Amino acid sequence: MKILTLHCDYIRFKPVKAAISKPEEIKKEAKLGNEIKECLVVLSAVEKQDEGNEKAIVKNLVSNVKSIAVQVKAKKIVLYPYVHLTNTPSKPDTALFVLREAEKELKELKFSVIRAPFGWYKEFELKCKGHPLSELSREIKTEEIAPGKKEKGEGAAESEALKAEKKLKSEWFILTDTGKLHRLKFGKGKNKDELAGFDFSKHAALEKLARYEMKKIRVVGQEPAHVKYMRKLELVDYESASDPGNLRYYPKGRMVKALIEDYVTKRMHEYGALEVETPIMYDYEHPSLKAYLNRFPARQYSIDTPNKKVFLRFAACFGQFIMASQAVISYKDLPLKLYELTKYSFRVEQRGELVGLKRLRTFTMPDCHALCKDIEQAKQEMALRFILAKDVQQNIGLDFHNLELAIRVTKDFYEKNKEFIVSLVKEFGKPALLEMWPSRFFYFVTKYEFNFIDSLNKAFALNTDQIDVENAERYGIYYVDEHNKRKPVTILHLSPSGAIERVMCSLLEQAYFDEKQGKNPCLPYWLSPTQVRIVPISEKFINEAVALAEDLNDLPCRVDVDDRPLHVEKKVLEAEQEWVPFVVCLGKRELEKKSLNVRIRRMKGKVIEIKMPELKKLLEQEQRSMPWRPLPLPLLLSKRPKFV
């Protein structure tokens, strides 16, 4: 049986003339010729080979139609006989039976079903919506589609099956650095919230991750802490004039984000990755992209260009893979590392999933693929990148206490590469959550992530790396080996830091942990928009304050001057509210004594007396060798607008 489904604004049809000797009787109550709005029209042709298999055909037809209707969110289904889809039509009786049964079963699934009369020439008019899923053709076969097995061109249906199976059979463990696997299990009945199998008493955050991932957590709903901070500090804000999940960055936020981008990119250069840039939009009809895309239907932004329909990329994979597939690569070039900082990647996440900086529709993802010779080389490279990613996160300023490792792996890969997996856990230095899949569902055999556990005990992934064994052949990425033979590469997908927005989110959530513990919340020094604030005690000392600022600025250091006609107390208060790490008040005393009083936020506002050369040394140590950018706002506070 062949079907063509059209998601329509409306369809209207009217029988004109009988097409067969005994056409179906037209029911009087049928309001023929009226518009049926917001419906999924199923043009259908039952074929010769379906005869005798009616039941199986009906079953598969219903399951296909249901899956499409759910995806496009159509509640009305119009079953429309359309024999022209096939050269080998079945007998009319068979076709009518199939359609009637399908109507019955779809109605039982709570769809509103309208069946166009069988055996008539009909005039009809419809308006198809035109989004990517609005037109789909399917071949309905007699054999059942085994879940998890591929059926050609049925990416969407397959994806649902895959997800269902994944949910059903994942096994969860804690893996320690000795290589011991502790199987995790929730209790039953009264004890259903008890997570047994591992002693979490010294690993509270890991337990939170396990609970979050195994989907049994129930916490009191609250807005995450970073949302308040991101606005209060004039870093980032919502932009209601855009699509949800698209943010705007004020000068300070742009600077913080740019510095993290600079740092991650610098580390990728040092690692030997070749930085590239690829388009953000791709053709829906490109053969390599189609199958991959269909695994995740309707999660892309679609755009109509003058001559094609394109989607916005959700990762840098496409651009880099197509580039690599057209490159001539020798075994001597491997591992070949390609890096791109995607500004941006786009995913149309569900509305209710978006929060602050944690989950966005538009985000900045550093993405580094390594093309490797084989699994062995891929493992070696992944181990190297694991150390790199850990170092990146620590240098950015993330506290290791808040990070937990999760490893996902197929059973097969784990059994053959146990030592390698355990080596990652050893390198991490803490036990890890391990999710084991009975077979491979995705394109990778293993992946790991560093997860940040936030103030609401929810986890989100930062850096991640995967061993991809599928895309090389799909995209045609080959290298030539020592014996002049063409072989597919093995691909690693690394994000060395995770999305830049998520890094910012983690830093703010971490500041909140500090605040809860009675400390002053801070950003790392290298990311503080103002690193040192000079506070002249009255307007008389503004010139001296500016001179001091210019001196420190050469370090380099972002210094500003609060020249507003306010009392010192007030200016100090505001510096603290802005999380300025060092505040220097300047007046007669300092000028006479030729030393400075420096207030240190991190030390609960402790004031130390220090001479200029020592202050410079201190600030240089604070800056380390991290990237630096100039002050994002005017030097004088009196000249600054308020954005929030």
Added chain:
RNA sequence: GCCGCGGUAGCUCAAUGGCAGAGCAAUUGCUUCGUAAGCAAUAGGUUGUGGGUUCAACUCCCAUCCGCGGCUCCA
């Protein structure tokens, strides 16, 4: 996307069918100050948007946008 809650001055919030308000911020003036809030005056509004009910709507109804929580999801 689904269910529930919310949107009032730049910010935080009050006003429950009957004159739209406070604190902070802003502006102006006074104060020139020593490490977390000096004093006063002025200005600030199509109550998210569009429709409806009513003599009268921030308040009730419908739609829609944006945000929050939960579900779901996270390539």
